[in-house]
Amino acid sequence: MRDEIRKIQELMEAAEYVTDAPVATSVHLAMRLRKPLLIEGHAGVGKTEVAKVMARMLGTQLIRLQCYEGLDAGTALYEWNYQKQLLHIKLHESSGRSAKEEEREIFSEEFLLRRPLLQAITQEQSPVLLVDEVDRADEEFEAFMLEVFSEWQVTIPEIGTIKATHPPYVILTSNRTRELSDALRRRCLYLWIDYPTYDKEIRIIERKVPGINHRVAGELARFMESLRRMRLAKVPGVAETLDWAHALAGLHADHLDETLVSETIGCVLKDADDIKRFRAEVQKSGVASFLHISG
Amino acid sequence: MARSLAAAMARFGALLRRQGLPVTPIQVTDGVRALDHLDLADRNEVYLGLRAVFVGRPEDVPTFDRAFDMFWRATTEADAVAEALMPALPEEAPATERESPRESLALDAWGEDGVDEGDEPLGVPAASEREAMATQDFATFSPDQLDAVYRLTVQIARRLARRISRRRRPSARRGRLDLRRTLRANLTRGDLIDLRFRRRKRRKVRLVLLCDVSGSMDLYSRFLLQFLFALQSVFSRVETFTFSVHLTRVTEYLRTRSYREVLRRLTAVRDWSGGTRIGESLAEFNRRWPGLVDRRTIVIILSDGWDTGDPETLAAELLRIKRRAGRVIWLNPLLGNPSYEPLTRGMAAALPLIDQFAAAHNLAALRTLAGTLRL
Numbered sequence: 001m002r003d004e005i006r007k008i009q010e011l012m013e014a015a016e017y018v019t020d021a022p023v024a025t026s027v028h029l030a031m032r033l034r035k036p037l038l039i040e041g042h043a044g045v046g047k048t049e050v051a052k053v054m055a056r057m058l059g060t061q062l063i064r065l066q067c068y069e070g071l072d073a074g075t076a077l078y079e080w081n082y083q084k085q086l087l088h089i090k091l092h093e094s095s096g097r098s099a100k101e102e103e104r105e106i107f108s109e110e111f112l113l114r115r116p117l118l119q120a121i122t123q124e125q126s127p128v129l130l131v132d133e134v135d136r137a138d139e140e141f142e143a144f145m146l147e148v149f150s151e152w153q154v155t156i157p158e159i160g161t162i163k164a165t166h167p168p169y170v171i172l173t174s175n176r177t178r179e180l181s182d183a184l185r186r187r188c189l190y191l192w193i194d195y196p197t198y199d200k201e202i203r204i205i206e207r208k209v210p211g212i213n214h215r216v217a218g219e220l221a222r223f224m225e226s227l228r229r230m231r232l233a234k235v236p237g238v239a240e241t242l243d244w245a246h247a248l249a250g251l252h253a254d255h256l257d258e259t260l261v262s263e264t265i266g267c268v269l270k271d272a273d274d275i276k277r278f279r280a281e282v283q284k285s286g287v288a289s290f291l292h293i294s295g
Numbered sequence: 296m297a298r299s300l301a302a303a304m305a306r307f308g309a310l311l312r313r314q315g316l317p318v319t320p321i322q323v324t325d326g327v328r329a330l331d332h333l334d335l336a337d338r339n340e341v342y343l344g345l346r347a348v349f350v351g352r353p354e355d356v357p358t359f360d361r362a363f364d365m366f367w368r369a370t371t372e373a374d375a376v377a378e379a380l381m382p383a384l385p386e387e388a389p390a391t392e393r394e395s396p397r398e399s400l401a402l403d404a405w406g407e408d409g410v411d412e413g414d415e416p417l418g419v420p421a422a423s424e425r426e427a428m429a430t431q432d433f434a435t436f437s438p439d440q441l442d443a444v445y446r447l448t449v450q451i452a453r454r455l456a457r458r459i460s461r462r463r464r465p466s467a468r469r470g471r472l473d474l475r476r477t478l479r480a481n482l483t484r485g486d487l488i489d490l491r492f493r494r495r496k497r498r499k500v501r502l503v504l505l506c507d508v509s510g511s512m513d514l515y516s517r518f519l520l521q522f523l524f525a526l527q528s529v530f531s532r533v534e535t536f537t538f539s540v541h542l543t544r545v546t547e548y549l550r551t552r553s554y555r556e557v558l559r560r561l562t563a564v565r566d567w568s569g570g571t572r573i574g575e576s577l578a579e580f581n582r583r584w585p586g587l588v589d590r591r592t593i594v595i596i597l598s599d600g601w602d603t604g605d606p607e608t609l610a611a612e613l614l615r616i617k618r619r620a621g622r623v624i625w626l627n628p629l630l631g632n633p634s635y636e637p638l639t640r641g642m643a644a645a646l647p648l649i650d651q652f653a654a655a656h657n658l659a660a661l662r663t664l665a666g667t668l669r670l
Contacts, residue, residue, distance in 0.1 A: 177586035185351030
């Protein structure tokens with residue numbers, strides 16, 4: 001294994017992020033090849049976390065662009081501060097300056113509202129740009145973003161062209177609620193993060209919830225593994241595991257039993273039907289069945 | 296060495312392409328560049344690195360794995376790598392059809408019969424015939440009339456699409472400054488105080504279609520799909536599923552140019568044997584694609600409600616959809632018949648849970664439907 005990749009793994013672990021070779025390799029290549037990294041996976045498997053850790057690792061700023069339906073170029077790039085411009089004009093009404101001067105002034109950087117994409121290309125040091133849940137944005141926005149990514153420059157008619165001196169590292173995340181375009185996929189490195197394996201989940205629990213009993217951590221990981229095999233409407237992610245672990249640590253639990261589970265299952269199952277289904281399953285075969293993997 | 300690596304990577308790219316992955320020259324270049332940053336002695340690392348470069352979606356991983364194993368045959372020592380890179384590949388890839396796996400998958404899902412009928416002339420029925428056509432039940436057209444009805448369907452849908460997208464309203468809330476309106480609003484004041492905004496980009500509605508393609512329903516499903524496909528620019532997204540015994544996501548297949556061709560094949564997949572399992576199909580939808588439905592989504596189910604499954608499952612799963620969706624519309628072509636009553640167990644279980652119950656048995660019904668596809 002490359003030293004750099006090992007180093008990334010160590011740095012990520014030091015930044016409280018439990019990682020594995022696929023994640024570290026992808027991050028390494030994304031930084032070296034200077035390509036955007038597209039991360040997909042179920043909700044709650046730690047996609048966003050990768051960007052945060054990357055920023056911490058590089059000692060640089062994290063700039064986040066949260067996507068939603070209807071997000072447009074203006075909101076993502078820049079807008080003029082209309083109110084401030086109008087106030088400014090009003091305040092200087094009697095100063096007798098020409099309209100031209102006035103115009104130059106109100107269309108200067110002072111009146112520019114920098115949105116995440118513009119922020120990302122005007123930094124002193126390459127930041128990490130996190131484009132979160134890109135699948136929620138419309139396809140037109142995807143195309144617009146690709147355009148920005150290919151040049152790393154933006155033209156504002158009143159000011160001129162701004163070109164990034166330090167282009168950002170880009171991480172995109174998607175929950176796959178919609179298929180992203182092939183154009184976007186082709187321009188990115190790709191990483192699929194699945195639910196953690198049993199061992200990885202134990203490591204995550206013990207890393208993030210230091211007060212937890214070792215046995216409970218093991219049982220929890222096993223339990224989650226069984227839960228995820230059930231047909232649930234909302235399959236619990238790692239965030240849910242950690243909530244549960246925190247709760248159990250707070251209760252000083254030293255093992256999982258039926259009462260404890262039924263009192264705290266709300267930490268991981270957040271859908272009434274799922275809980276009903278879970279309780280029926282427990283009635284039928286007991287909590288113990290969740291602690292053994294049947295195969 | 297560098298050159299042979301590049302050549303090997305190009306061959307690897309060609310192999311992937313033959314296996315159906317859409318590999319671009321840029322990806323090949325990236326592959327070469329990636330090797331610079333990877334430990335060539337570590338097979339797993341090379342694998343993970345190249346996977347990040349060449350694979351764009353999880354479904355492609357098995358294909359990539361096979362190609363990788365084929366190409367980068369076992370080698371663990373650094374010296375052996377260059378050697379392994381160079382000759383390895385047999386020029387002819389093991390027999391795969393020319394079609395990519397996804398295409399053939401599409402064909403599987405839609406049945407055989409890939410006869411290409413080419414582009415048909417754009418004949419459109421005369422105006423006098425059109426109104427008669429609009430109110431005639433789809434099922435009563437003769438096969439040779441169907442093409443004309445199709446074209447009319449598309450025509451109507453396009454016209455509707457244009458009309459709908461023209462509708463825009465000013466807004467009191469934030470968005471871009473609407474200069475003209477602002478000036479007018481402040482004319483009497485001599486000052487620009489009261490700002491007017493143009494509404495933020497209109498958030499379009501998303502559609503999720505679940506079409507019954509069993510028995511007699513497939514004809515109606517085809518018309519509905521055709522109609523909504525032509526209307527799709529009005530929506531932010533149209534996700535399409537078909538079901539009879541099982542649920543199939545067909546969104547991707549329908550995105551191709553040969554949409555109509557694909558649609559026509561729908562008739563080939565009649566599933567007379569198993570009956571319809573709406574409840575189970577909805578359950579599968581809820582389980583596998585929970586993220587597709589939200590408050591901005593209209594869910595449309597087209598079925599006659601002849602469910603051979605358990606009505607309770609149907610009710611429970613439909614409720615689950617209803618809770619998340621903006622609106623649930625159930626289309627039942629039988630409703631076009633005045634004497635029809637929704638008495639089947641499935642339909643009876645579903646009725647209390649749906650927001651809108653409509654026909655969709657002819658063009659007029661589809662046109663009415665289009666007018667209601669708003670939130």
